[in-house]
Amino acid sequence: MTGFPDLSKPFTQARLGPLTLRNRVIKAATFEGMTGDNIVHPELIEFHRRMAAGGVGMTTMAYIGVSADGRGTPNELVPDAENESSLRLLADAVHEQGAALSGQIGHAGAVAASAGLRGLSPSRFFNPLALRKTKAMQAEDFPRILNAFSETAKRLVGSGFDAIEIHLGHGYLLSEFLSPAINKREDEWGGNLENRARFPRQVVAAVREAVGAEVAVLAKLNMTDGVPGGLWVDESVEVAQMLEKDGHLDAIELTGGSSLQNPMYLFRGEAPIAEMAQAFPRVVRLGFRLVAKRFLREYPFEETYFLSYARQFRQALSMPLVLLGGITGYETIMRAMAEGFEFAAMGRALLREPNLVNEMAEGRTRSSLCVQCNKCMATIYQGTHCVLDSPAIS
Numbered sequence: 001m002t003g004f005p006d007l008s009k010p011f012t013q014a015r016l017g018p019l020t021l022r023n024r025v026i027k028a029a030t031f032e033g034m035t036g037d038n039i040v041h042p043e044l045i046e047f048h049r050r051m052a053a054g055g056v057g058m059t060t061m062a063y064i065g066v067s068a069d070g071r072g073t074p075n076e077l078v079p080d081a082e083n084e085s086s087l088r089l090l091a092d093a094v095h096e097q098g099a100a101l102s103g104q105i106g107h108a109g110a111v112a113a114s115a116g117l118r119g120l121s122p123s124r125f126f127n128p129l130a131l132r133k134t135k136a137m138q139a140e141d142f143p144r145i146l147n148a149f150s151e152t153a154k155r156l157v158g159s160g161f162d163a164i165e166i167h168l169g170h171g172y173l174l175s176e177f178l179s180p181a182i183n184k185r186e187d188e189w190g191g192n193l194e195n196r197a198r199f200p201r202q203v204v205a206a207v208r209e210a211v212g213a214e215v216a217v218l219a220k221l222n223m224t225d226g227v228p229g230g231l232w233v234d235e236s237v238e239v240a241q242m243l244e245k246d247g248h249l250d251a252i253e254l255t256g257g258s259s260l261q262n263p264m265y266l267f268r269g270e271a272p273i274a275e276m277a278q279a280f281p282r283v284v285r286l287g288f289r290l291v292a293k294r295f296l297r298e299y300p301f302e303e304t305y306f307l308s309y310a311r312q313f314r315q316a317l318s319m320p321l322v323l324l325g326g327i328t329g330y331e332t333i334m335r336a337m338a339e340g341f342e343f344a345a346m347g348r349a350l351l352r353e354p355n356l357v358n359e360m361a362e363g364r365t366r367s368s369l370c371v372q373c374n375k376c377m378a379t380i381y382q383g384t385h386c387v388l389d390s391p392a393i394s
């Protein structure tokens with residue numbers, strides 16, 4: 001394949017850095033909740049085998065913590081030597097179905113409060129999830145976390161992963177560095193944008209160095225945090241330009257919102273308050289119900305809801321970009337391609353119908369059966385699934 005990619009045919013082969021994917025559809029990271037006790041459960045392998053069998057070009061295992069204090073929920077995997085053989089089985093199962101496998105790696109920062117921790121952040125602030133102040137990053141945390149990113153990426157690649165996606169969004173640690181509202185440091189890691197972007201850029205460089213040129217490296221970047229005073233498009237475009245210039249990434253996936261302060265901004269649609277409350281231990285349930293309406297503020301769902309922001313990035317960058325958010329089927333994939341995005345990522349639509357890509361490649365134009373009820377969000381504690389995806393319905 002030479003020259004510019006032909007985006008008019010999303011269901012044909014596509015280059016993603018060193019990889020050749022069978023099409024331009026990527027299964028977006030949807031934390032699977034199938035790694036309790038730090039074990040890769042067989043259900044996780046089946047989850048991604050099913051996604052791969054459904055036709056995606058690449059499926060993304062999520063969310064993988066780089067260190068114990070970087071877990072966003074207690075059942076997240078922090079890969080160690082004991083996981084290597086089961087991760088290899090996962091990679092083999094995906095490859096057998098003709099798809100590539102990516103692993104989303106990150107440090108949850110203050111969001112680690114959901115795992116019962118105090119949460120780490122660039123500078124100290126009152127953590128609404130922990131109901132106490134976060135721990136500010138100390139000098140020794142920088143090399144420790146940088147190394148944890150490299151080691152985790154290396155371990156995944158050693159277990160057969162084809163790509164690594166670095167989480168720079170959703171209010172997780174690296175996104176907190178970018179946020180002018182959260183990062184109040186007065187040293188070389190805070191202040192102007194160059195300083196706030198320093199640690200995320202170092203992590204991206206370290207991951208690339210760790211995995212080499214044969215592996216695709218992507219970043220999931222917030223275009224806006226969706227909170228007053230947070231990162232917004234003007235600065236985020238500049239961060240993306242810095243990342244493009246650094247030259248370590250094969251693509252940037254564009255997202256927005258904050259798991260810490262404004263989670264529904266990520267998803268749009270209904271806030272599954274009752275289901276989320278049910279998923280929490282009894283003691284937290286009442287408190288959650290009291291704050292839930294404000295914490296899970298609703299935004300109406302629209303197809304390709306991030307497109308108007310993402311266009312600013314398309315215009316400012318020449319590197320491959322992945323459009324995400326409200327891609328529901330053939331028409332929205334074609335819209336993404338027509339706007340110049342090289343890849344389209346789908347989360348909920350594929351949870352609802354894992355076979356959607358095969359069906360679209362064979363001519364299906366009707367969009368997904370997902371109704372954006374977002375009740376899948378509450379299933380991440382026991383095994384992520386679409387609550388409508390039962391044999392009686394699908």
Ligand SMILES: Cc1cc2nc3c(=O)[nH]c(=O)nc-3n(C[C@H](O)[C@H](O)[C@H](O)COP(=O)(O)O)c2cc1C
Nearest residue numbers: 028029030031062063325326327346347348376377
């Ligand atoms: C159940 C569920 C779990 C998710 N887990 C993650 C995650 O671990 N990491 C992440 O970056 N995004 C996560 N997301 C967000 C998705 O990757 C995606 O950004 C969002 O669902 C919007 O895409 P969609 O409209 O195609 O669903 C999750 C979404 C859902 C529904």
